[in-house]
Each structure stands twice: as C-alpha cells, then as structure tokens.
Amino acid sequence: MPHTLSSPLPLESKLVERVWGGTRLIPEGGDHSKPIGEAWVIGEDNHVSGGPHAGQTLAELTKQFPAELLGTRASSTRFPLLIKLLDCADWLSVQVHPDDAQARMLEGEGHLGKTEAWQVLEADTGAQIIAGIKPDTTQDDLSEAILDGKVMDHVAYTPVQAGNTFMIPAGTVHALGPGVFLYEVQQTSDLTYRIYDWDRPAAAGRTLHLEKSAEVSRPWPAPAAALPPAGDAVQELTRCGYFLLERLNSKGSKLTGDTAGQTFHVLTVTVGEAQVEAGGETRRLGQFESLLLPAAVGTYQLSGNFQMLRSSLPD
Structure with missing residues (x-):
C-alpha cells in the first residue's frame, strides 16, 4: 500500500432510495420502480473506485493520511464534508438540523451538527422550497407551533430557479420541493429532526422528532436566493x-x-x-x-x- 496520498481519488457514489425521490439519479438501465432521492458522491463512507487505494473508504484514508488528505485548514482528523446530489419529485419532510453543541447535547459526544448549502442545478417552472420562518414569529411561537403540529402556519416559501445558491445554517427550518435537482455541500453529518412529513406514514423510519426540533429550531427569516452571474472564471x-x-x-x-x-x-x-x-x-x-x-x-x-x-x- 502506498505511503503517500498525492493523486486524485475517484469515489463510488452511494445511491439512497427516498420516498420523495425521482429518476434523474438512476443509472442507465437501472430499476425505475425505486425512487432515488440522493447520491452521496463524496463522503467518509464512500469507497475509492480506482487506483492504488481502490476499495478503501474515505474515512480509512483520512485516518491514514490526515495531513496529506485534509490539509492545514482542517480542525480534526475526520473527513469534514459530505457532498450530495438530490432529486426531489415530491416534498421532503419539513426538518431542522442541530448545530455542533446541540448535537453533542442531544445525541452525545462524537456527533456533529449540520450546516449546509444548496446550489440549484435544475428547477421546474413554479418550483419552490421552504426555508426559514415568516417575520414576527418569536422563538416561543415557533417552539409552540412545532410541538402542536402547526409549524406550517409559520414557514416561509421561496421560489427557486437554476443557479440559485442558498446557505442553510443549522437551526433553519427547511424542506425541498418537487421539481428541484440540486447539489448540496454540508458538514459530515446525517442528523435530521423531522417536524412535519406531509402526513406520510411514519413507518420505514420516518418518525417525527418534535421535542428535539423545538429545541434546536430558530425563527430565522428566509435566506437570500443568491443568483450570481455566470461571468468570472x-x-x-x-x-x-x-x-x-x-x-x-x-x-x-x-x-x-x-x-x-x-x-x-x-x-x-x-x-x-x-x-x-x-x-x-x-x-x-x-x-x-x-x-x-x-x-x-x-x-x-x-x-x-x-x-x-x-x-x-x-x-
């Protein structure tokens, strides 16, 4: 096994079936009866697909070569980011993620929070997202609405188009809507608290987490839908x-x-x-x-x- 890590690493994508998923991420000739919502393209659980490190996970390589892989800006020896592609044919659950301190408090040491950003790649006409809370909603209002099952009275809807960039800090109530295909960069965490799931069955692990959601949600306004011109290199x-x-x-x-x-x-x-x-x-x-x-x-x-x-x- 080589003792250095100075060449590119191709990784195998991990396709994740979701009830809200579409067909864009299904490989050619794949099974279209199962909706694929997410492709986890770069993350610590992905396997290297070729070269001298083929078969190893990114987590294993990060432990072996922390300095060469992560660089001097890294604050830990764990691979810190997770990159996904998301294909939304239906609404995702209305959800929220904790920050690092809240994740440790609610889930235990070793858990990380989840701040993320979205880059919209494709969007159907009329596509929209939920991100943030309507103005004049207090923290107490929001927490009470979550616990009472009335959060939808307070959420903010935003129309989206291809090219939009959204920053979604931990604590932001959010959901992606139908007809949105996007790139997501986030902390290396899959810690999600569901607030509302559009009355879908709670089976198959889609339970709600109302008390934890009320603990970590913040009444922040809708984030700006940045749309920088595609000019500079x-x-x-x-x-x-x-x-x-x-x-x-x-x-x-x-x-x-x-x-x-x-x-x-x-x-x-x-x-x-x-x-x-x-x-x-x-x-x-x-x-x-x-x-x-x-x-x-x-x-x-x-x-x-x-x-x-x-x-x-x-x-």
Whole structure:
C-alpha cells in the first residue's frame, strides 16, 4: 500500500432510495420502480473506485493520511464534508438540523451538527422550497407551533430557479420541493429532526422528532436566493466556517487550481465535461461526476468546456 496520498481519488457514489425521490439519479438501465432521492458522491463512507487505494473508504484514508488528505485548514482528523446530489419529485419532510453543541447535547459526544448549502442545478417552472420562518414569529411561537403540529402556519416559501445558491445554517427550518435537482455541500453529518412529513406514514423510519426540533429550531427569516452571474472564471458562491463553495466557468479555456497543502478540493462537473490533470494523472469528468483532490496534490490543470462546482475548507 502506498505511503503517500498525492493523486486524485475517484469515489463510488452511494445511491439512497427516498420516498420523495425521482429518476434523474438512476443509472442507465437501472430499476425505475425505486425512487432515488440522493447520491452521496463524496463522503467518509464512500469507497475509492480506482487506483492504488481502490476499495478503501474515505474515512480509512483520512485516518491514514490526515495531513496529506485534509490539509492545514482542517480542525480534526475526520473527513469534514459530505457532498450530495438530490432529486426531489415530491416534498421532503419539513426538518431542522442541530448545530455542533446541540448535537453533542442531544445525541452525545462524537456527533456533529449540520450546516449546509444548496446550489440549484435544475428547477421546474413554479418550483419552490421552504426555508426559514415568516417575520414576527418569536422563538416561543415557533417552539409552540412545532410541538402542536402547526409549524406550517409559520414557514416561509421561496421560489427557486437554476443557479440559485442558498446557505442553510443549522437551526433553519427547511424542506425541498418537487421539481428541484440540486447539489448540496454540508458538514459530515446525517442528523435530521423531522417536524412535519406531509402526513406520510411514519413507518420505514420516518418518525417525527418534535421535542428535539423545538429545541434546536430558530425563527430565522428566509435566506437570500443568491443568483450570481455566470461571468468570472472562478466565482465564490457562498462560504461559512465549515466550507467554501465556488463555481468554475472554463469557457473553453484552461484553468489552474492549487490545493497548496491547505485543503482538499472536491470537483463536480455540472455542465459539459472536464479533463483534470493532477498529481501526475489525467482524468475525465462527465456531467455530474465528481473527483476528490487531496491537499497534497498541489497545482492542477482543468481543460474542456464546462461549469464546475468546487468545495473546500475555508481559510
């Protein structure tokens, strides 16, 4: 087994069946009778699909090569992000995520909160999301409404279109609506408290978590639906203390990136296709394919005609 980690890591996506899922994420020739809601494309449970580390999970590699994989900006030796693609044919549950302190308090040591950001890739006409709470709703109003099953009287709806960026901090009441296909970057946590599930059966693990939801929900207003113009070659879409999300537009020109030993880069092509030259290797990425570049990769070249999302750790 190699003792270094300085080349790209292709990872196998993990497809997750969801009652609200659609068909966009089903592989060609796959079973269309089972709705696929999520593709977990980069996360600590994903397996490396090729190269000298094939078969290992990202969690195992992070333990073996924390500095080379994560870089100097990392605050722990656990892979800190989870990247997903979500295909919503129906409403997701109205839900909320705790922050780090609340996760430890409610679930125990070792649990992390979940702040996330969404980049809308496709949206049907009239598509919308729930994010945030109507103005003039107090904390007591919100907590009482959650416990009484009346949270829908207070939620804020926002129309969405392709290109919108939303930051969803822990504590934000939210739900994705039908006809939305998006990229999500989040903390490496799947801790979700359901508040309302559109009267779907509570079977199959879809129970509500009203007391915990009331504990962690905050009456924050709807987040701004940022829609930056697709002009610059590298655009910052959003950032927080956990991640930086950028959009790269090649326009047929070569772009150069540099992990600089500071952070890994997760590359996901959203339009077109790209060729990635990194760590002495060349890899082609098609639409909606992803690649993880460890922090030790250093400089790399991107060519082709593409739009790409890049997630990394913030400085």
